[in-house]
Amino acid sequence: MQIAAAAHWENDVVRLAVLTPDAVSDAYVDWLNDPEINRFLESRFVRHDRDGVATYVASMLASPSALFLAIHSKALDRHVGNIKLGPIDRQHGLGEIGLVIGAREAWGRGIATNAIAVISDIGFRDLGLRKLTAGCYASNRGSRIAFERAGFAVEGVRPNHFLSDDGVEDLVLLARFSGA
Template sequence: METPEMETGRLKLEPLSLKYCTEQYVGWMNDEEVNKYLESGGDYTIEKLREYLNDVEKKKILFWAIVIRESGKHIGNIKIDPVSMTHLRGEYGIMMGEKSEWGKGYAREASEKVIQFCFEVLGLRKITLGVVEDNQGAVQLYEKLGFEVEGVYRNHSCYNGIFHNVLRMALFNTKEENQ
């Protein structure tokens, strides 16, 4: 599946590629605050990032770099992977790496555009995600986007030696539900 370039009022969403193999990105992956609730992160090198981005390009997954239009600054990534066209659903993930840009609404803006693409272009009926219950900033974002909790995996994931509950959340394409 080809990842299209997209734009919002303040952002460009560009297919994630080796173009984004930078020390800045490595820094995000090694920043404990940025990767606190990520499955990947810590102990990253430019070589490890290059391998990862090479793999992303080969698999042709829906994965975008989030870039501020005005400055060209890469501030994070967003993806829908895997996508099942059989079940018409996709799994959402986002990482806002550039801490100086946190709290400015960029995650919501990028998410709204990707969700619109998934529902209107791909024709998905459902987008799902998993989020650590203690990650309240992310949970609040997802609720603002319309995601609802479908279930809780108790003591499911271990971060910094502590087991946490993981919420499974979903957003349905309301146009599909009403047909």
């Protein structure tokens, strides 16, 4: 999405900023390769390196249908994860949200909920979208709770959708509408 790299949005807990390739750190790459952190990410099937991640970030920065942001925890004073709004479907007023909180010390602090709330504001207020959606593995209780606390509701479940280390797993579909 063509937004200035200096753009940022925030609330009392988080600051979201456009992620650029030069912001890709060893710690960020390590999140993507850590089996505990990436266990609910589709990117877990590939080994990541700094150049590959920087190339991906550059592609998101150039994408007309995605907004890819770094999540900075104000309390921890650092980059702790990423959140993406995309693909964005302007014809139908839709946007899909995905995120990762990579820094373990940021888990359980409400950072994901706050990041979801801020990016939802961007989607509704700044981009004029009417509906935001997300999906998570059924066993990813932290993600589901974060979305529900940010005003999302379960729309449905796709049974036996994913293959995981524990067998097959349901996909939980969540959504929030503008004005909700």
